[in-house]
Amino acid sequence: MGKELLQEGILVRGQSCGVGLALCRRLLEEDGRIHLCIACRNEQKSEATRDLILATHPAAQVSTVEMDLGNLASVLRAARELRCRFQRLDFIYLNAGIMPNPHVNFKALWHGLLTGRVLHMLTTAEGIMTQTDRLNGDGLQEVFATNLFGHFMLVRQLQSLLCGNEKPSRLIWTSSSNARESAFSLSDYQHAKGQESYSSSKYATDLTSVVLNRKFNDQGLYSSVVCPGLVMSNMTYRILPVFLWKLLMPIMWLIRFFAKTYTLTPYNGAEAHVWLFKQKPEYLDSLVKYHSCTSGLGRCYVEPRKMDVDEDTAEKFYQKLLELEEQTLEKYHDLLD
Ligand SMILES: NC(=O)C1=CN([C@@H]2O[C@H](COP(=O)(O)OP(=O)(O)OC[C@H]3O[C@@H](n4cnc5c(N)ncnc54)[C@H](OP(=O)(O)O)[C@@H]3O)[C@@H](O)[C@H]2O)C=CC1
Numbered sequence: 001m002g003k004e005l006l007q008e009g010i011l012v013r014g015q016s017c018g019v020g021l022a023l024c025r026r027l028l029e030e031d032g033r034i035h036l037c038i039a040c041r042n043e044q045k046s047e048a049t050r051d052l053i054l055a056t057h058p059a060a061q062v063s064t065v066e067m068d069l070g071n072l073a074s075v076l077r078a079a080r081e082l083r084c085r086f087q088r089l090d091f092i093y094l095n096a097g098i099m100p101n102p103h104v105n106f107k108a109l110w111h112g113l114l115t116g117r118v119l120h121m122l123t124t125a126e127g128i129m130t131q132t133d134r135l136n137g138d139g140l141q142e143v144f145a146t147n148l149f150g151h152f153m154l155v156r157q158l159q160s161l162l163c164g165n166e167k168p169s170r171l172i173w174t175s176s177s178n179a180r181e182s183a184f185s186l187s188d189y190q191h192a193k194g195q196e197s198y199s200s201s202k203y204a205t206d207l208t209s210v211v212l213n214r215k216f217n218d219q220g221l222y223s224s225v226v227c228p229g230l231v232m233s234n235m236t237y238r239i240l241p242v243f244l245w246k247l248l249m250p251i252m253w254l255i256r257f258f259a260k261t262y263t264l265t266p267y268n269g270a271e272a273h274v275w276l277f278k279q280k281p282e283y284l285d286s287l288v289k290y291h292s293c294t295s296g297l298g299r300c301y302v303e304p305r306k307m308d309v310d311e312d313t314a315e316k317f318y319q320k321l322l323e324l325e326e327q328t329l330e331k332y333h334d335l336l337d
């Protein structure tokens with residue numbers, strides 16, 4: 001396949017629904033000339049997603065690539081294809097994420113409602129959510145592999161398209177306000193032992209973004225993290241059934257007057273992603289997470305909040321990711337150029 005030089009090559013992961021699909025549409029509203037490359041798990045999903053985007057933006061340039069982040073061979077194959085197709089990528093939105101077997105501790109939720117930290121609990125889910133994780137086909141913890149390591153491998157494999165271009169390239173990771181240092185440990189960075197694999201993987205995402213900035217800013221690659229806020233999507237519909245969320249909707253609109261991260265719709269949730277698209281990366285703070293917010297009256301805006309990350313831990317974690325990457329590349333050496 002011949003190489004094509006794209007003005008704005010933008011790769012979006014995790015866009016077949018929810019925040020990712022809204023993001024694709026909003027990016028096209030910002031600039032209809034961009035070339036979007038969407039990465040889906042299989043051909044049917046790719047085609048269906050492409051059709052959904054073309055239904056609202058018929059003139060858009062949308063290409064697809066197949067990639068399952070929970071399968072490292074698939075990530076390596078997709079990266080090889082992208083290296084053939086593109087000479088540079090201006091943005092990669094690392095948005096795919098899973099929260100398998102979510103469990104809400106309603107007793108803790110009830111107790112929390114009576115304390116002064118109720119808003120903190122309702123916006124971060126601290127102390128009220130757990131998950132059950134499992135090993136995937138690569139022998140990695142599934143949540144760590146999908147939410148972080150698959151994305152990390154992809155970025156490393158696409159380094160030649162991202163570094164040393166005349167214009168900076170950007171990584172935008174969808175993290176979460178559920179990311180918490182206490183859920184993460186360097187000695188168990190895949191979170192095999194605990195029950196907060198989602199929180200751990202999102203904290204690991206924040207650490208990775210911080211360290212990538214330290215390593216690659218001088219080569220023109222910049223990384224940022226965002227939180228879309230609480231959004232009604234397939235992920236939240238697995239936490240409580242749809243009908244219950246619908247019943248709770250008036251309460252959530254009320255909560256939104258106090259908790260601005262209750263963005264609730266995928267469109268509102270993509271606010272920070274779109275805002276970052278328009279910013280000069282040199283002026284962004286790599287230790288800040290950009291939160292999509294929606295006011296009680298429905299106005300969307302972005303709030304930067306300092307992250308609770310230690311740069312030394314970020315560096316140590318990066319070394320561990322590099323070790324795991326080396327093992328992966330040894331295992332799949334036949335998939336490399
Ligand atoms: N909803 C919320 O309240 C919040 C969400 N987030 C984060 O926002 C991001 C988007 O989530 P949201 O839109 O809400 O949820 P959805 O479940 O709607 O979307 C998740 C996306 O990730 C993709 N995905 C999941 N597993 C894989 C995999 N193995 N390989 C490739 N793609 C995969 C899904 O693709 P497929 O269609 O193939 O399953 C889908 O496009 C996630 O990272 C999530 O953690 C953060 C804070 C709050």
Ligand SMILES: CC(C)CCC[C@@H](C)[C@H]1CC[C@H]2C3=C(CC[C@]12C)[C@@]1(C)CCC(=O)[C@@H](C)[C@@H]1CC3
Binds near residue numbers: 122129229
């Ligand atoms: C708001 C209602 C009256 C009661 C809903 C109770 C819980 C189901 C929610 C309260 C806080 C929510 C929350 C999330 C999931 C649903 C709750 C636990 C997330 C963990 C979803 C994914 C994320 O990434 C976080 C930012 C969310 C934090 C808040």
